[in-house]
Amino acid sequence: MSPNDDQPRVTTTIFDVARLAGVSHQTVSRVLNDLPNVRASTRERVEQAIRQLNYVPSQAARALVTRRSRTIGLVATGLPDYGPSSIVLSFNRSARAAGYAVIASHPADIEGATLRSAAEMLIRQSVEAIVLLASERGVLDAFDGWELGVPLVAIASETRGRSVRVSLDQYGGARRAVGHLQQLGHHDIAHIAGPAGSMDAEERLRGWRDALLDAGMPVIEPLRGDWTSDSGYRLGCQLLAKRTPEAVFVGNDQMALGFLHAVQAQGLQVPADISIVGFDDVPDSEHFMPPLTTVRQDFVALGQEAVTAVLAQLRDEEAAVLGPMQIPDLVVRASTRSR
Incomplete structure (x- = not known):
């Protein structure tokens, strides 16, 4: 052998x-x-x-050349949080506007057999293409190598496998968030990251780390949450029991909400004692106490871009080259201030 x-x-x-x-x-x-x-x-x-x-x-x-069902399959993995739900809604609207119906599958887990079963169910319904909303690397890896017989477009933060990819620039968004804190004069910037294996979490962590390294600032090992407010609160209490950094870049707004609670529970104030930046700009973030500085992702545009990528694959011509990834915007509110 x-x-x-x-x-x-x-x-x-x-x-x-x-x-x-x-x-x-x-x-x-x-x-x-x-x-x-x-x-x-x-x-x-x-x-x-x-x-x-x-x-x-x-x-x-x-x-494949004769497949014309006017339907697109969607395999959506992960939790139905604000971001993924917004992408799915935009994708459905954009597909309908283009004259396509969407058949969706929401696998209970990301095991290879479960994902293959979801894809085969869609193929049996004669979809013209499959769009994969992937949050974890393992999902893309599972699809790599399967000949589905239809184009595969992945909504994913990393380039893995052989699918066409559409994404927002998580790395650039993180650098924008950290750059804001640096411009305010903060030198000790901690990070509460999302879970290991999440492509979004890894790209945001990479952006945070590179922004600090490029500025010659210290990089302390980040804490990892699970995207929930509870984990943000727990990790906030853990961090603040040891030290009070000048600022914290939190991997998403829900964890930032929990971290705000932890800061207040420790008798500290935001932004007087510590500045906080989140990520996503969920609808409630402007009503946090204080209103949260965060990174706004255009989930509507991402859903539209996924449909554009599918249509490019389905046209009987060389596939259109997708433009550069959009860097999410920084929304400055009251949770950050100058040193």
Whole structure:
């Protein structure tokens, strides 16, 4: 047995061939089905990519060019928090405006078998494409290598696997938040991060760390919550029992709400004793006490961009190149002040 025999095998898909040949997946399917209206030079490029990748087409790949159901599948993982729920709502509205219905699946967990079952259920309903709302890395990894027979668009903070990705710039948003605190004169900036494995949490943590390192400021190991107010309160009490940093960048607004409670429970005041910045700009954040400085994500635009990416994949032409990720805006309120 060779050393790599126990490693998972990655299946080459029709979308890999399309990317290598520089054409749409429908064009590859036309070549596979020996259909007309494919230029000789394009056909040669596709056939060369097929040989180079040792691609063996599946029945679904051969039939892909004729799939027209006007439906899109949506696999939404994670908790129905404000951000994911807003993205799903925007995606549904945008798909409907484009003349597509959406069939949604909300798997109970992110185990590979559960995710595959969700995807297969959508395929059986003849969806033209699948959109994956992925919060954790394991979700993208599970889909990588499956030949679904339809395009896959991932709403995810990191580039993993072979799906087309749309996202807001979590890293840039975090740097914007920390940069605000630095401009106010804060040098000791702590971080309460989201859970390990969350792509959003890791990108925000990376932005916080890089902003501090670039400014020559100390980086103290962050605390990790689970996105809930309870974890923000618990970790806030834990942090403040040891020391009082000048400022804290909190991974989302719900944890920031809990942290505000912890600060008050310790007899401290925001922002007199400590400045706080959150992330997401949930509808209630401007009514926190004090109103929360935070990073506003345009979830509506993200849902729209996901539909745009799907339509680009479904057009019988080379896929449109998506623009650069949007950096979320900083919303300055009363929870931060100058040193």
